[in-house]
Amino acid sequence: MSLRETAAGSRPHVAELLQALIRHDTTNPPGNERECAAYCRDVLNGVGIPAELIGNDPDRVNVVSRLKGRxxxxxxxxxxxxxxxxxxxxxxxVPPFEGRLQEGYVWGRGALDMKGGVAMMMDALMRAHLEDTALPGDVILALVTDEEAGGHTGAEWLVDAHPELFEGARYAVGEFGGFSKTHRGRKFYMVQVAEKQGCRVEAIARGLGGHGSLVHHDTAPTRMARFLVKLDRTPLPFHIHPVTRMMVEAMSGSLPLPDSAFLKLLINPAFTGRMLRRMGTAGKEMEPLFRHTANATIINGGEKANVIPSEVTVNLDCRMLPGYDSEDLLGELQAIAGPDIEFRAVNFQPKPWILNMGLFNTLADIIFEQDPEGVSVPMLMPAGTDGRHFAQLGIQTYGWMPMNLPSEFDFLKTIHAANERVPVSALEFGAEALYRLLQRFHE
Ligand SMILES: [Zn+2]
Known part of the structure; x- marks a missing residue:
């Protein structure tokens, strides 16, 4: 059945839905999500699901829908x-906005991040509605704009301006996770339950200014350079975060010896550093889960080629583990820098950190039913998602867009990259899993 023939009582195939979503170019910036949002609303309305467009920018509207439950x-x-x-x-x-179906994959920008997930959610909701599925509670669907640039017209705005739309919700499924990852022959489904918090830090070095023709030592540029070299060579301290601990324990618990014992050493602070180094590329990927990170991004200082500046500033892009405050991070940076450098957090708004694992077992059971080899693992996300906005309302997000991917398919290397694509079978798997969740999220 093609989308044009969709009538009440039937719905497009999830892959076809994704193809249509990809054909709306919503590259952000500027986003221009309006047409894509209107398309989603029309598809939902087409099967009799109420959905509306809502936003603070007419070109960047969100879709919100609520289905009544028991x-x-x-x-x-x-x-x-x-x-x-x-x-x-x-x-x-292939052209990134053609939405091509080829060799069992849907190709195009957004196939994984995250129009594929949007198509699965819409499919699950339409199926529940068309099959008169008894929903344990109301189901709210929010398709939002601007996630890739902060959520200013999307989740952030919805949470600030219309918290009533989400009233009563305690759990959400969204980004980032649910995809399978094969490690040492085992298939893990990573489920995001927490994310790191971004914090911009300004580092300031001061020193005597002067004329560029004289001999100078220990100037502001030199002091800053010394700090940057130290920062490059001195890792910030390790912290074994509770979510990282859960993740490592879940993975090691399902591996045979000696792999399980080996992996478990990661959460023994005496061995964390050595283990990460021994794990090579995998260790590099995991390292941000064990510490705050700080990377220099913008360097400012000096206005004239013959004048030594008395101040040099460097912008540090820092990501903190959840539950920590900017003061903790600044203290760690100061310990590396010594007294030469002053630090201040810029525009840091601490977000509440909640962890409510109440829905996790239901998600893990569903995965296990559909893939008996699948082990679900709680995951800490090293970057930010819209989950931080919904956390303001006390809503726990589970990054759960279930996809059973071929073991050779590298999810993390394919998102945001050329040739983004998703297997049709993975879309069907995810749509089925989400539908099962809609039947039983009260468990
Ligand atoms: Zn995304």
Whole structure:
């Protein structure tokens, strides 16, 4: 059945839905998600699901819909973003906005991040509605704009301006996670339950200024340079975060010896550093889960070629483990820098850190039913997602867009990259899993 023939009583195939979403170019910036949002609303309305467009920018509207449930459980929020990252200067083998179906994959920007997830959610909701499925509680679907650039017209705005839309919800499914990852022959489904918090820090070095023709030592540029070299060579301290601990324990618990014992050493602070180094590329990927990170991004100082500046500033892009405050991070940076450098956090708004694992076992059971080899693992996300906005309302997000991927398929290397694509079978797997969740999120 093609989308044009969709009539009440039937719904497009999830892959076809994704193809149509990809064909709306929602590259952010600028986003321009309006047409894509209107399309989603029309598809939902087409099967009789109420959905409306809502936003603070007419070109960047969000779709919100609510299906009534029995009232035995708090409402469940499903959310996904419809903006995508740019494709410029990437070597694509297929046009990124054609939505091509080829060799069992849907190709195009957003296939994984995260129009594929949006298509699965819409499919699950339409199926529940068309099949008169008894929902344990209301189901709220929010398809939002601007996730890739902060959520200013999307999740952030919705949470600030219309918290009533999410009233009563305690759990959400959204980004980032649910995809399978094969490690040492075992298949793990990583489920994000927490994320790191971004914090911009300004580092300031001061020193005597003067004329560029004289001999100078220990100037502001030199002091800053010394600090940057130290920062490069001195790792910030390790912290074994509770979510990282859960993740390592879940993975090691399902591996045979000696792999399980080996992996478990990661959460023994005396061995963390050595283990990460021994793990090579995998260790590099995991390292941000064990410490705050700080990377220099913008360097400022000096205005004239013959004048020594008395001040040099460096912008540090820092990501803190959840539950820590900017003061903790500044203290760690100061310990590396010594007294030469002053630090201050810029525009840091601490977000509440919640961890409510109440829905996790239901998600893990569903995965196990559909893939008996699948082990679900709680995950800490090293970057930010819209989950931080919904956390303001006390809503725990589970990054759960389930996809059973072929073991050779590298999810993390394919998102935001050329030739982004998703197997049709993975879309069907995820749509089925989300549908099962809609039947039983009260468990
Ligand atoms: Zn995304």
């Amino acid at each position: 009232g035995d459980a708090p409402p469940l929020l499903m959310y996904g973003h419809i903006d995508v990252v740019p494709t410029v200067a990437q070597p694509w083998d």
